[in-house]
Amino acid sequence: MLTHPSRDISQHWAFGQDIEVLPRIFEDDITLAVMERRLDPALALAVRAQLAGPRSLEWYWRGAPGQAMQSDLARRLPAPDAGAALLDDVATIAEAMAFLFDTETIGIRLRTLEGAMCPRFHVDNLAVRLVTTYAGPASEWLPEHAVNRAGLGAPHPDKPEIVADPDAIRQLAVGDLALLKGCGWVGNEERGLVHRSPQPAAGERRLLLALDPG
Template sequence: MSGLLLESFPAASVSPGAEVPTWRCGAASSADPDVLIGILRPENNLAIWHRDIPDALSRALAALAAEAPFTATAEDAPDQAVDALAGALPRPAPLDLLLDIRRLAVAFAAIADTGGDVRIRLEGIAGRACHRWHADAVGLRLLCTYRGAGTEWLPLAGGAPVARSLDDPALPVMRIPRGAVAILKGEGHPGNAGAGCIHRSPRVGFRAGPRLLLCLDAPGRIPLE
């Protein structure tokens, strides 16, 4: 696993006197795709595979992003789910995008041990989305921003209970770069209740342009729209 960076953040960094878990939360970060497997380590709440979106694909995504706001979802084995997703989009998607989503779906299904199926959501987001700090109720969730600003996260322990009380402009906000693939550990992961990765959509205005965000989950728990 080349270029692997493991970071640990003490729970005490949330705020003086706060009651938070005594375990440490951490993030694994690398340009090696194998880093995503690091999310299965107990101390990691986040794994980020750093990569760039090819310029040709970035240009090809402009037309699809211009259709925002929209949400397209599908749930099935990766091949069938991507086909269904493509049919639910407001306009034809670039082939390279669909191939990339399929590759990520196959990898996520293996890492999350979903039994082969996966739930795919591709959103065109105009303006702000979920900009409050929160931790997801799912087990594992994969996020990739293909266009626009990436998801913001905090290297803090405490999960959803701490996230609900955060409103400090001096917080150590981190951002998942555009094109990078991140797997976040949620409150529903075994043994992780009250300790999910704290994150939010970026605080960007309408002038920043629409975002294209991919979200992969295990099937079954979240109803399709």
């Protein structure tokens, strides 16, 4: 399984270590734009603190990113006293998302997962979503040449396998900021990025952040 893809002439993804890679999602051919990053020590420590106890986290916000959002999230964190770096990171990402898509409203979900949320490869019907994994295995995705789109949708015995080349399955890294273009993006109706949630190991939990503009 490849973590970071090599280039080829038909690629529909953009990876980089600077935030300037994210606006490439507006390019017609790009369905995945990823800012590669590693969690800094303070953020990694804050994430571990949230996962240390038995209480799960399921937080949702829809509105403007700002102090009210941060205060609401702080009240929901399992370990709020150790969560400052995580609060700052979520706020920074939300503000960047609002700026990039010129909107005052962001839908944000931060949750812990002990199983695969969407274990089957699929496409999103929305326009675009940003995802980042703070802990646990990160999202898997398929380059277009490895997809049989006739297999997408509800499972049925007559449908072919979605994955045309199992060796082509690729995976994001913890910390990566990934913009996934869906079928709701005008002009991308038949080319939504095919992806899935990985299955955590026994006893492992994921901490996943997802943001939708508008």
